[in-house]
Amino acid sequence: xxxxxxxxxxxxxxxxxxxxxxxxxxxxxxxxxxxxxxxxxxxxxxxxxxxxxxxxxxxxxxxxxxxxxxxxxxxxxxxxxxxxxxxxxxxxxxxxxxxxxxxxxxxxxxxxxxxxxxxxxxxxxxxxxxxxxxxxxxxxxxxxxxxxxxxxxxxxxxxxxxxxxxxxxxxxxxxxxxxxxxxxxxxxxxxxxxxxxxxxxxxxxxxxxxxxxxxxxxxxxxxxxxxxxx
Numbered sequence: 001x002x003x004x005x006x007x008x009x010x011x012x013x014x015x016x017x018x019x020x021x022x023x024x025x026x027x028x029x030x031x032x033x034x035x036x037x038x039x040x041x042x043x044x045x046x047x048x049x050x051x052x053x054x055x056x057x058x059x060x061x062x063x064x065x066x067x068x069x070x071x072x073x074x075x076x077x078x079x080x081x082x083x084x085x086x087x088x089x090x091x092x093x094x095x096x097x098x099x100x101x102x103x104x105x106x107x108x109x110x111x112x113x114x115x116x117x118x119x120x121x122x123x124x125x126x127x128x129x130x131x132x133x134x135x136x137x138x139x140x141x142x143x144x145x146x147x148x149x150x151x152x153x154x155x156x157x158x159x160x161x162x163x164x165x166x167x168x169x170x171x172x173x174x175x176x177x178x179x180x181x182x183x184x185x186x187x188x189x190x191x192x193x194x195x196x197x198x199x200x201x202x203x204x205x206x207x208x209x210x211x212x213x214x215x216x217x218x219x220x221x222x223x224x225x226x227x228x229x230x
Contacts, residue, residue, distance in 0.1 A: 016069065019083050021061040021092055022052075026127070026201075029084075029094040030064045031119065031138075035103030038076045040132035043190035044098055047198060050210050057202050065091065067115060075103050086118045096197075097122045101133030101186050106159060110141045120144070126180065128197060133186025140164045148178035149228050153186050170226055178228035191216055192223065 021027060028048050030041060051059040066072050066082035073079050084091050099119065102109060109115065119142045123129045131139050136152040137160060139145050149168040152160050157171050170176050175184040175193040177200070184193035191211075195218050199207040211218030 016089075018089075019061070019063045021063070022059075024058060025052075026058060026060045026095040027092050028060045028062045028096040028098060029091075029122070030062065030098045030100065031115075031135075032064050032066050032072050032080060032082060032100065033102050033109065033115070034073050035075050035109075036072065037101045037103070037133065037186075038074050038078055039188065040100035040135065040186050040190050041074070043188070044100075044130070044132065044194035046214060047191060047194035047210060048096075048098075050213055051198065051202075053213070054202075054206055054209060057206060060096070061092075065094075065118075067112075067118075087114065094122050094126055096128045096130065097126050099129070099131040099135035099138050100190075101131075101135050101153070105134035105137045106156070106163075110137060116142050123180075128180050128182060130182040130184070130193065130197065132184045132190040132193065135186070136160065136183045137163070139181070139183065140167060144181065145183070148181050149176050149226065150178070150181065150183040151176045151185060151226070152183065173224050173226045176226040176228070178226075179230065192218075196220070196225065 045062055048060045049062045063083040065084045065086045067087050069085050071079040071081050119138060123144050133153040134156055136150055145167050149170055151170045151173055157169055161169050174189045182197055184190055195207055195211055198210055208218050
């Protein structure tokens with residue numbers, strides 16, 4: 001039998017609270033883990049979250065997913081409590097999967113079979129799968145980039161070509177859109193890659209409005225990007 005202290009501890013443990021997901025919106029899941037880089041997470045998160053303030057569009061529910069209920073610590077030291085634990089929780093359907101870069105995306109994270117399996121599973125039914133910076137290594141390890149063009153952080157392109165020699169990896173471009181996959185160079189250019197997806201979904205005027213709200217002068221003119229027409 002449980003003693004009184006164990007019973008009290010259970011009663012005092014707060015129940016996990018999941019984010020409220022509004023109907024008729026895109027569900028956008030951000031895959032996070034220890035060592036995730038702030039910019040590749042917060043840049044697209046900011047852009048996508050701001051869609052809720054625009055009228056007459058299918059806005060986005062944004063949330064984070066991880067393999068833990070404990071706080072994740074970013075590379076820069078920010079602590080983030082994940083919304084969903086993909087190992088234990090019942091997750092909503094993810095329409096758009098975002099894979100930001102993390103410190104160990106070129107090595108130990110790629111050995112996480114459960115994480116790779118999760119990415120593969122979500123990608124099957126997602127409308128879009130996006131990566132920023134070295135998040136492309138996760139997509140490559142999951143076999144998702146086998147038949148599409150992609151890119152990654154500029155100085156890591158040689159490493160990605162070495163690790164995945166059969167992939168079509170583009171350089172001198174800041175993002176690549178091929179089918180349901182959008183891979184970006186990351187860093188501050190994560191904003192532009194997220195804005196591009198918004199333009200693809202909502203058109204130029206809405207996207208300029210979203211960019212203006214974050215004081216970004218948005219245009220694709222003169223911006224090195226690659227769109228694979230199929």
